[in-house]
Amino acid sequence: MILTSSLVDIATVIVLLHADDARQIGVREGDRVTIFNTPKGTSVRAPVVITETLISPGHVTISSGVNKRLQITDGDSVEIRASSRPASIEFIRKKMDGGRLSREETAQIVEDMTKEVLSPSEITAYITAAYINGLDMDEVESLTREMVASGDRLTFNTRPIVDKHSIGGVPGNKITLLVVPVIAASGLLIPKTSSRAITGAGGTADLMEALAPVTFTVQEIQQMTLKAGGVIVWGGATNIAPADDMIITYEYPLKIDARGQMLASIMAKKMAVGSDTCVIDIPVGPGTKIPDEAEGRVLAGELIELGRRLGIRVECAITYGGAPVGRNIGVNLEVAEALRILEGDTGPNSLMQKSVALAGMALEMTGKTAYGFGAEAAMELIRNGKALAKMKEIIAVQGGDPKITSSDLVFGSNVFDVPAPNDGYVVAVKNRELINIARTAGSPADHGAGLHLHKKPGEAVKKGEPILTIYAERGWRLQRAIEEARVSMPVVVEGMLLDRVPPVRRVA
Amino acid sequence: MILTSSLVDIATVIVLLHADDARQIGVREGDRVTIFNTPKGTSVRAPVVITETLISPGHVTISSGVNKRLQITDGDSVEIRASSRPASIEFIRKKMDGGRLSREETAQIVEDMTKEVLSPSEITAYITAAYINGLDMDEVESLTREMVASGDRLTFNTRPIVDKHSIGGVPGNKITLLVVPVIAASGLLIPKTSSRAITGAGGTADLMEALAPVTFTVQEIQQMTLKAGGVIVWGGATNIAPADDMIITYEYPLKIDARGQMLASIMAKKMAVGSDTCVIDIPVGPGTKIPDEAEGRVLAGELIELGRRLGIRVECAITYGGAPVGRNIGVNLEVAEALRILEGDTGPNSLMQKSVALAGMALEMTGKTAYGFGAEAAMELIRNGKALAKMKEIIAVQGGDPKITSSDLVFGSNVFDVPAPNDGYVVAVKNRELINIARTAGSPADHGAGLHLHKKPGEAVKKGEPILTIYAERGWRLQRAIEEARVSMPVVVEGMLLDRVPPVRRVA
Known part of the structure; x- marks a missing residue:
C-alpha cells in the first residue's frame, strides 16, 4: 500500500527530556x-523518556x-517536577512475586492503567505476571468488577436481560445472527455487543455491518434494545469496559x-450491558481454543461461578468446534447463509441446530419455556417467520434497510472451485487454514470475499468434484487464495497425504 | 524547573496508522x-500503533x-506491508511458560531487543518472565555472552587484565579511586568502566569526573590503559554490552x-573489557542489596561459576555494608577523602582497609604477591607514593590536571552541623536515609554537595556534638536536606526513638 508520510503528532503518552535536565x-x-x-491550571503525570x-x-x-489533557501551545513554557511512582507498581511487583491482589490493589492497577499513569511496559509486566502466576477467583472477580467500573454501563429497569457469548476459534460461527432475533422474537431483551475480526475471517460486528450500521453509544444501544428487543452492535465503538480492551x-x-x-473479559462485557442471564458457547476440539470436552467443562464451571459472584446466571453449551459452523466463511457469504435460514430454508444443518440449541437454552433459563422445550420453541420462532420479522426490525432500528434478503448479498465475481484430488470421504477440515484462505481472498475487508465448503467431515466425494469454492472481489486475491488452498489442503479426503514438510506446490 | 515545549520528534520507535488502513x-x-x-533502498520493520x-x-x-534507519523526507510516499512476528516472541512465550531457553533462543531475543524489533512491552515481558521463572546457569551464560556480542569489546594482547566490581547499595563506596591506581602501580592493567549514580549520591564515574573527563570510546580506553596501566571511565558512554543497558x-x-x-550484567561488562582476573566486592547487611553473609556466599559462588564458564577467574570479598565506606558522601567530599589517603593520610579507617584488601586480592590472584601478602603490598604502594603518582598519571591520560590535590576540591559553602540528640553510643546509621540527604543537598549534580559522618556505629557521642555535617551549594537545598535529616534521623544514638509512624518533625 502506498501512503503519504509525515513526521508529526504521536497518540502515545510520551514526555522527552534531555539527559542534563x-x-x-x-x-x-x-x-x-x-x-x-x-x-490553564492543568497538569499531567507521565513517565519520561x-x-x-x-x-x-x-x-x-x-x-x-x-x-490532550495538558493543552499547551507549541513553544509555551511549562514547569516539570519529579513525581512519585504510582502505587500500582508495588501491586504489580506483588503479583510478580506470587502474591494475591486485594480488591483495592486490583482497582488501583485498573485505574492507573486506564488513566495512562502506567506505561505500556508496566501494563505488560502486570499481564505477564498474572499469566505466569495466575489469578484466583477472588482476583478474577475484582478484575471483572473494575473493568466494568472503568467504563459506561447499560441500566435496564426490567428483567431478564439476556446475553450470549461464543469463545472464539471456529470459522463461520454466524449463530448470533440467528440467536438474537429468535430471543428478541420471544419477547426477551438482548443488547448484544460483538467484536470485529481479530484473527478470523469476520467478527459478528463485521457481519452485521453488511446489513446495518453497528457503531452506537451505550445510550443508543439501550434505546434501540428497548424498542426492537435486541440489537447486534460493535462493542469496540462504545466505552464499555475499556480496561478490558487495553x-x-x-x-x-x-x-x-x-x-x-x-x-x-467475557463476564465484564455481560455485566456492563446489564445482563442477568447468559448463554455461553464453548467450542471444543482440534483448531479451537479449548482442546477437549474435559477442558471445556472446567472453563464452563469457572464461568458459572464467576457469573454467580456477579449476579449473572450463566449456562454453557459445550459444542463441536472441529469444523466450521454451516458451510460459508466471509462477510456476505455468512450473512446470506444466516438470512436464508430465517427466510425458511429449514433443511437440517449445523448452523440451524447450533443456533436453536443456544437460543433454546436462554428461553428455558428465563422461563419462557419449560426445560427440554427451548430448542423446539426457538425452531418454531424461525418456522413461523417471527424471527425473520424481528431481524428486519433490528436492521431497521440500527438504520439499515429492512427489505434486504439473502439474495441481495453479492459474492465476489472471481470464483474458483477447488476439486477433490481423489474419490473418498472427507475425514477432516482444517479450521485455521480455511480462515487463512478466506482472509487471503480479502475477507473481512472485501465483503464479497470468502469461501463455501461443499463437503464436511463424513461426506463422500468423487475425484474432480468441487470440495471448496473460493470467492474474491479482486482477481489477484483469488489467485493468491487458490495458491494457498493448493499448499495448505484444508479439506482432507481419506487416502490423501495429510501434510508435507516443507510444503510443496502440488496441483490439488 | 522551567522548560520550553515543542510538539516534534520522538526518539522512540513509533509507526502510527489509521485504523482503516x-x-x-x-x-x-x-x-x-x-x-x-x-x-533510497531502505526499509524498517517495526510494531504499529x-x-x-x-x-x-x-x-x-x-x-x-x-x-534514523529509513531516511525519508516529510511528505515522501512510502510502501507499507504487514510483516511477520519476530521469532523471539515465541522464545519469550517459552520463558513465560516456564521453559529453558537455548543459546540460540537467547541470542535471538538479545538481537531483536538491540535492533528494536521487539517493542518495550515485549522486552518487559521477557524480563518479567525471567524474573518470575528464573534463569539457570546455562541461560545466564548465554545471556552474558550475547550481551557481550551485542556491543564493542576491548582486546588486549597481554595477560592478565584485572577488573573490579562492587555490588551496589553502600553509600560512600569510593574504593575504585584507590584500587585502580594501586593495581596499575603494581604493573598490572586495569581498564575500569564505571557507572553514574542511579539511586545513589554519586557513581564512580561521577566521582572521577571531578578529576578528569570520563567519556571515551573503547579504542581510547584501550590506548589509555596500555599507556597508564589503568583508567576510570564512564561505561555508559561506550557501546559495551548495550543489551545490558537496555x-x-x-x-x-x-x-x-x-x-x-x-x-x-556484571560479568558481561568484565568480559567485554577483556578481563581475565576479577575481584568482586559483595557488601552484605541491612540496607544493602544482600541481606546477610550466607546470601553473599551464594552470590559469590554463582559469580565464580559464571566466571569459570567465561574464562574469567573471579574471587569475591564479602564486606560489611551496614554503614558507609569512609565518612564522606557526595562527589567532591568522596574524591577528597580518597585523594587524602593516596597523599599519605594513613590513619586507620574503613576506606583504606577495604581498598587495600580488594587490591591485595588482585595482586595475589595474578601472582604479583604470594597469598596472604596482597593487602600489605597494596598498602606499601600507597605508603611509598607510587599509587598517588599512578593516579596523577591516570588523571593526565584522561585529560585532567594531574597537579590537583585533595585540598583543591571545594565543598558547598552552605553548611550545617546536625547535633547529637543525647549522650550515648551510635548503634546504627541508616544507609538509605544518608543517601537521600546527600541527594537532597544536591549530589551528584552539585559536586560540592554531600555530607560528612562524624560518628559511626560503636563510637561515643555527647549531646549537642555534631554527628553529621551537611554541605550544599545552594541555600534552599541545604534547608531541605536539614529538614530531611530531622525527619529521618539517619544516625541512631542509643536511647533514641528508633522510628516513628507516621513521621513527625522533631528537633534532633
Missing part, C-alpha cells in the same frame, strides 16, 4: 514527572497523547490469552 | 509492518526513532534486579 530534576528513564501548564541527542537542554517534547491490546503481541483475564 | 493491510496494534523507502482520530486514512506517522532500563521502572540478569 533529567539529572537536574532527579529522574531517570521511566520515572514520572508532573508537567504543569500554570496559565530521556535523550542525549534529540533535543537540547532546556527543552521538553510532549506528545499529543499527553497534551488488556487485550497488550496481550495481543505476546499471543497470550490468560485464563483469569479471559474470564474477566 | 491497518485493516486493509491486515495488521492490529502491536503487529509488525515493514516500511519501504524505495528510492493504530489510531482512529489522530491521522487521516492514507497517511502514516513515523517517529525519528524509525526514520535490560537495566526496562527493569528500572519495576524496581526489580533479577538474579540471573544481575549476574549476566
Whole structure:
C-alpha cells in the first residue's frame, strides 16, 4: 500500500527530556514527572523518556497523547517536577512475586492503567505476571468488577436481560445472527455487543455491518434494545469496559490469552450491558481454543461461578468446534447463509441446530419455556417467520434497510472451485487454514470475499468434484487464495497425504 | 524547573496508522509492518500503533526513532506491508511458560531487543518472565555472552587484565579511586568502566569526573590503559554490552534486579573489557542489596561459576555494608577523602582497609604477591607514593590536571552541623536515609554537595556534638536536606526513638 508520510503528532503518552535536565530534576528513564501548564491550571503525570541527542537542554517534547489533557501551545513554557511512582507498581511487583491482589490493589492497577499513569511496559509486566502466576477467583472477580467500573454501563429497569457469548476459534460461527432475533422474537431483551475480526475471517460486528450500521453509544444501544428487543452492535465503538480492551491490546503481541483475564473479559462485557442471564458457547476440539470436552467443562464451571459472584446466571453449551459452523466463511457469504435460514430454508444443518440449541437454552433459563422445550420453541420462532420479522426490525432500528434478503448479498465475481484430488470421504477440515484462505481472498475487508465448503467431515466425494469454492472481489486475491488452498489442503479426503514438510506446490 | 515545549520528534520507535488502513493491510496494534523507502533502498520493520482520530486514512506517522534507519523526507510516499512476528516472541512465550531457553533462543531475543524489533512491552515481558521463572546457569551464560556480542569489546594482547566490581547499595563506596591506581602501580592493567549514580549520591564515574573527563570510546580506553596501566571511565558512554543497558532500563521502572540478569550484567561488562582476573566486592547487611553473609556466599559462588564458564577467574570479598565506606558522601567530599589517603593520610579507617584488601586480592590472584601478602603490598604502594603518582598519571591520560590535590576540591559553602540528640553510643546509621540527604543537598549534580559522618556505629557521642555535617551549594537545598535529616534521623544514638509512624518533625 502506498501512503503519504509525515513526521508529526504521536497518540502515545510520551514526555522527552534531555539527559542534563533529567539529572537536574532527579529522574531517570521511566520515572514520572508532573508537567504543569500554570496559565490553564492543568497538569499531567507521565513517565519520561530521556535523550542525549534529540533535543537540547532546556527543552521538553510532549506528545499529543499527553497534551490532550495538558493543552499547551507549541513553544509555551511549562514547569516539570519529579513525581512519585504510582502505587500500582508495588501491586504489580506483588503479583510478580506470587502474591494475591486485594480488591483495592486490583482497582488501583485498573485505574492507573486506564488513566495512562502506567506505561505500556508496566501494563505488560502486570499481564505477564498474572499469566505466569495466575489469578484466583477472588482476583478474577475484582478484575471483572473494575473493568466494568472503568467504563459506561447499560441500566435496564426490567428483567431478564439476556446475553450470549461464543469463545472464539471456529470459522463461520454466524449463530448470533440467528440467536438474537429468535430471543428478541420471544419477547426477551438482548443488547448484544460483538467484536470485529481479530484473527478470523469476520467478527459478528463485521457481519452485521453488511446489513446495518453497528457503531452506537451505550445510550443508543439501550434505546434501540428497548424498542426492537435486541440489537447486534460493535462493542469496540462504545466505552464499555475499556480496561478490558487495553488488556487485550497488550496481550495481543505476546499471543497470550490468560485464563483469569479471559474470564474477566467475557463476564465484564455481560455485566456492563446489564445482563442477568447468559448463554455461553464453548467450542471444543482440534483448531479451537479449548482442546477437549474435559477442558471445556472446567472453563464452563469457572464461568458459572464467576457469573454467580456477579449476579449473572450463566449456562454453557459445550459444542463441536472441529469444523466450521454451516458451510460459508466471509462477510456476505455468512450473512446470506444466516438470512436464508430465517427466510425458511429449514433443511437440517449445523448452523440451524447450533443456533436453536443456544437460543433454546436462554428461553428455558428465563422461563419462557419449560426445560427440554427451548430448542423446539426457538425452531418454531424461525418456522413461523417471527424471527425473520424481528431481524428486519433490528436492521431497521440500527438504520439499515429492512427489505434486504439473502439474495441481495453479492459474492465476489472471481470464483474458483477447488476439486477433490481423489474419490473418498472427507475425514477432516482444517479450521485455521480455511480462515487463512478466506482472509487471503480479502475477507473481512472485501465483503464479497470468502469461501463455501461443499463437503464436511463424513461426506463422500468423487475425484474432480468441487470440495471448496473460493470467492474474491479482486482477481489477484483469488489467485493468491487458490495458491494457498493448493499448499495448505484444508479439506482432507481419506487416502490423501495429510501434510508435507516443507510444503510443496502440488496441483490439488 | 522551567522548560520550553515543542510538539516534534520522538526518539522512540513509533509507526502510527489509521485504523482503516491497518485493516486493509491486515495488521492490529502491536503487529509488525515493514516500511519501504524505495528510492533510497531502505526499509524498517517495526510494531504499529493504530489510531482512529489522530491521522487521516492514507497517511502514516513515523517517529525519528524509525526514520534514523529509513531516511525519508516529510511528505515522501512510502510502501507499507504487514510483516511477520519476530521469532523471539515465541522464545519469550517459552520463558513465560516456564521453559529453558537455548543459546540460540537467547541470542535471538538479545538481537531483536538491540535492533528494536521487539517493542518495550515485549522486552518487559521477557524480563518479567525471567524474573518470575528464573534463569539457570546455562541461560545466564548465554545471556552474558550475547550481551557481550551485542556491543564493542576491548582486546588486549597481554595477560592478565584485572577488573573490579562492587555490588551496589553502600553509600560512600569510593574504593575504585584507590584500587585502580594501586593495581596499575603494581604493573598490572586495569581498564575500569564505571557507572553514574542511579539511586545513589554519586557513581564512580561521577566521582572521577571531578578529576578528569570520563567519556571515551573503547579504542581510547584501550590506548589509555596500555599507556597508564589503568583508567576510570564512564561505561555508559561506550557501546559495551548495550543489551545490558537496555535490560537495566526496562527493569528500572519495576524496581526489580533479577538474579540471573544481575549476574549476566556484571560479568558481561568484565568480559567485554577483556578481563581475565576479577575481584568482586559483595557488601552484605541491612540496607544493602544482600541481606546477610550466607546470601553473599551464594552470590559469590554463582559469580565464580559464571566466571569459570567465561574464562574469567573471579574471587569475591564479602564486606560489611551496614554503614558507609569512609565518612564522606557526595562527589567532591568522596574524591577528597580518597585523594587524602593516596597523599599519605594513613590513619586507620574503613576506606583504606577495604581498598587495600580488594587490591591485595588482585595482586595475589595474578601472582604479583604470594597469598596472604596482597593487602600489605597494596598498602606499601600507597605508603611509598607510587599509587598517588599512578593516579596523577591516570588523571593526565584522561585529560585532567594531574597537579590537583585533595585540598583543591571545594565543598558547598552552605553548611550545617546536625547535633547529637543525647549522650550515648551510635548503634546504627541508616544507609538509605544518608543517601537521600546527600541527594537532597544536591549530589551528584552539585559536586560540592554531600555530607560528612562524624560518628559511626560503636563510637561515643555527647549531646549537642555534631554527628553529621551537611554541605550544599545552594541555600534552599541545604534547608531541605536539614529538614530531611530531622525527619529521618539517619544516625541512631542509643536511647533514641528508633522510628516513628507516621513521621513527625522533631528537633534532633
